[in-house]
Amino acid sequence: NAGVTQTPKFRILKIGQSMTLQCAQDMNHNYMYWYRQDPGMGLKLIYYSVGAGITDKGEVPNGYNVSRSTTEDFPLRLELAAPSQTSVYFCASVWTGGKTGELFFGEGSRLTVL
Amino acid sequence: GENVEQHPSTLSVQEGDSAVIKCTYSDSASNYFPWYKQELGKRPQLIIDIRSNVGEKKDQRIAVTLNKTAKHFSLHITETQPEDSAVYFCAASTWVLTGGGNKLTFGTGTQLKVEL
Numbered sequence: 181n182a183g184v185t186q187t188p189k190f191r192i193l194k195i196g197q198s199m200t201l202q203c204a205q206d207m208n209h210n211y212m213y214w215y216r217q218d219p220g221m222g223l224k225l226i227y228y229s230v231g232a233g234i235t236d237k238g239e240v241p242n243g244y245n246v247s248r249s250t251t252e253d254f255p256l257r258l259e260l261a262a263p264s265q266t267s268v269y270f271c272a273s274v275w276t277g278g279k280t281g282e283l284f285f286g287e288g289s290r291l292t293v294l
Numbered sequence: 295g296e297n298v299e300q301h302p303s304t305l306s307v308q309e310g311d312s313a314v315i316k317c318t319y320s321d322s323a324s325n326y327f328p329w330y331k332q333e334l335g336k337r338p339q340l341i342i343d344i345r346s347n348v349g350e351k352k353d354q355r356i357a358v359t360l361n362k363t364a365k366h367f368s369l370h371i372t373e374t375q376p377e378d379s380a381v382y383f384c385a386a387s388t389w390v391l392t393g394g395g396n397k398l399t400f401g402t403g404t405q406l407k408v409e410l
Contacts, residue, residue: 215400222401224400225399238397270337276396281328281387281389282343283338285337285338287336
C-alpha cells in the first residue's frame with residue numbers, strides 16, 4: 181500500500197492564481213481530511229469527507245473547495261490564491277470502523293503565494 | 295466547536311529525564327484523545343491514543359492520562375532519548391462509527407528538545 185499520496189510537494193503561486201492539490205489513498209478509508217499547518221499554530225481543519233459524494237466544512241474553509249467523487253480521491257481546490265494561504269497542507273484519511281482512530285497523513289504540500 | 299489548548303509550547307530536558315505535556319479541551323462530548331509526533335519536515339504520526347472510558351494508557355516509555363472531570367489530558371515520556379526530539383500535538387474529537395463527528399481538533403504543539 182502506498183498509503184496517502186499528495187501532489188505536488190512544493191508549489192509557488194502568484195496572487196490570484198488557482199490550483200488543485202491532489203490527494204489519494206489506497207486503504208479504502210471512509211473519512212478523508214484536509215488540514216493546513218502554519219508555524220506555531222498546529223493543524224487547522226479545512227474540509228473533510230465522510231464518504232464518496234459527501235463533504236463538509238471544517239474550521240477554516242474560506243478560499244477552498246473540495247470534492248469526493250470516489251472513495252480514493254479528495255482534491256483540494258484553491259481559487260484566487262492569497263498570501264494568507266501560504267502554508268503546508270496535509271491530507272489525511274482514517275477508517276472509522278477500526279480499533280483505532282489513527283489518521284494516516286500524506287507527506288504534505290508546501291504552498292507559497294507571492 | 296472544540297477548543298484544545300496545549301502547554302508548554304517548548305520544552306527542553308536532559309537525556310534520561312521525563313517530559314510532560316499537558317492539554318485541555320472544551321467540549322465535554324469529546325471521547326477520543328490522540329497524540330501525534332512530528333519530526334522536522336515530516337508528516338505527523340500517531341504515538342498513542344486514549345478513549346474517554348479509560349483513565350490511563352501506557353506503551354513502553356510513553357503514557358497518557360485523562361481527567362474527564364477537569365477536561366485535561368497529558369502525555370508523559372520517561373527516560374527521554376535524543377530521538378524523542380520533535381513537535382508533539384495533542385488532539386480531541388468525538389469519535390463515532392458513522393455519521394458526523396470524527397473531526398480532530400489539534401493543539402498548537404510542543405517542541406520537545408532532548409539535550410545530551
